[in-house]
Amino acid sequence: MRASSGRRPSMTVNGATPVGATTPEEVAFAQEVQRGEPILEVRDLRKHFPLTKGVLFKKQVGAVKAVDGVSFDLMQGETLGIVGESGCGKSTLAKVLMNLEPATTGSVKYKGEEISRLSGAGLKAVRRNIQMVFQDPYTSLNPRMTVGDIIGEPFEIHPEVAPKGDRRKAVQDLLDVVGLNPEYINRYPHQFSGGQRQRIGIARGLALKPEVIICDEPVSALDVSVQAQVINLLESLQGEFNLSYMFIAHDLSIVRHISDRVGVMYLGRMVEIGTDLEIYDHATHPYTQALLSAVPVPDPTARESRDRIVLTGDVPSPANPPSGCRFRTRCWKAQEKCEREDPALTVREWLEGRARHDSACHFAGERENV
CATH class of the missing domain: 3.40.50.300 (P-loop containing nucleotide triphosphate hydrolases)
Known part of the structure; x- marks a missing residue:
C-alpha cells in the first residue's frame, strides 16, 4: 500500500x-x-x-x-x-x-x-x-x-x-x-x-x-x-x-x-479485478487483454512486432445486453456455454501464480504469444 x-x-x-x-x-x-x-x-x-413512452400517461417499456x-x-x-x-x-x-x-x-x-x-x-x-x-x-x-x-x-x-x-x-x-x-x-x-x-x-x-x-x-x-x-x-x-x-x-x-488494485468494467459489470501486477502482466479476461493490447508502446520496434487484439462489432446497448456473458458478442473465445451461462466473478481453479485472481470468464487464461 x-x-x-x-x-x-x-x-x-x-x-x-x-x-x-x-x-x-x-x-x-x-x-x-x-x-x-x-x-x-x-x-x-x-x-x-427506466425507459418510458407516452406523454400524459408514461409507461415503462x-x-x-x-x-x-x-x-x-x-x-x-x-x-x-x-x-x-x-x-x-x-x-x-x-x-x-x-x-x-x-x-x-x-x-x-x-x-x-x-x-x-x-x-x-x-x-x-x-x-x-x-x-x-x-x-x-x-x-x-x-x-x-x-x-x-x-x-x-x-x-x-x-x-x-x-x-x-x-x-x-x-x-x-x-x-x-x-x-x-x-x-x-x-x-x-x-x-x-x-x-x-x-x-x-x-x-x-x-x-x-x-x-x-x-x-x-x-x-x-x-x-x-x-x-x-x-x-x-x-x-x-x-x-x-x-x-x-x-x-x-x-x-x-x-x-x-x-x-494498488485494478477493476475492469464492461457494460455495467466488473469483469476482472486484482492487483496492478496481476491485471497488467497476467490478465485472464479477453476484454482486459484487448484493452491492454491497445495501449500505445513508445518503442517502434516493439510496436511493429506486437500482436494487437482488434475487437469486432459494437458495444451492445445497456438497455438490451446479451444473454449469458455480456462480452461474448465480441469475444474470440466465445462458445455455446457463454450464451447460456453468465460467468461469475471468481478465481478459476485451473489458474496458477499471479493469474489466480477474480475473472468473469468461463475460459479465463493468460494470453499467449503477446
Whole structure:
C-alpha cells in the first residue's frame, strides 16, 4: 500500500477537531478501520434508468442497465483503480456510491453500515467521510464564487469541522496543502489554469477530512505534464492524510501508476479485478487483454512486432445486453456455454501464480504469444 498508517493529522487551524458524534450514523462512522480491512463494501449493486413512452400517461417499456451487479471491496488506505470503455458505467457507479443517484438494488456499506438507503442526518454524516473529485475542473467550480467560498462551503454545511472564526485560515491551509498560494483565496476560478482548478477541487474534497475520496477521471481534461503534477499530489496526500481512493480513469498507464488494485468494467459489470501486477502482466479476461493490447508502446520496434487484439462489432446497448456473458458478442473465445451461462466473478481453479485472481470468464487464461 502507498499510504502511511496512523491517524490523519488535522487540517484545521490550531489543531481543531470536529465535535463529538451525536447520531447513530456518526457514532458508527467514527470507528477506525485497520489497514487491510474493507472500509467500503459493495455487493450486487445495480442502477437501472427506466425507459418510458407516452406523454400524459408514461409507461415503462425497459431500462438502461448502467450498473448491473457490481461487487467489490475498497480496503482502508489503498487505491482501487476502475477502468473500462466510455459508457460502461464507471461514473454512474461513482454517483451511486455517493448517493447522488439512488441505487436500484444492492448494498453499499461504509465501515459495516448500510448507506445506500440513508437520508437526512445519516446521509449528511456519510458524505462528510466520503468525498468526490469531479472530472471537469471547468464546470465543477462555481464561476460566481471565490476560491475561498468554494473550499469553505463544506464548513457551512458541517460547521463542527471548523469554527466560524477559523475558516479563512483553514481554507488558506488547504490551499497550501494542495500547492497553491494561500493569498489566492479571493480569486475566481477563471483566473486559474486547468491544473490549478483541479487542485482547488481536491482542496474542497479534503476540507472535511474524509477517509474515502472518489476520483472520477480527475486528470482526463488536463495536459500530460499537469496530469503528472495532480497524480503526484494525490499520492502525497494519501500518505499524509491516510486516505482511501477509488480512482476512475481511461488512461491505463496512469491507473497502473497510482493503483494498488485494478477493476475492469464492461457494460455495467466488473469483469476482472486484482492487483496492478496481476491485471497488467497476467490478465485472464479477453476484454482486459484487448484493452491492454491497445495501449500505445513508445518503442517502434516493439510496436511493429506486437500482436494487437482488434475487437469486432459494437458495444451492445445497456438497455438490451446479451444473454449469458455480456462480452461474448465480441469475444474470440466465445462458445455455446457463454450464451447460456453468465460467468461469475471468481478465481478459476485451473489458474496458477499471479493469474489466480477474480475473472468473469468461463475460459479465463493468460494470453499467449503477446
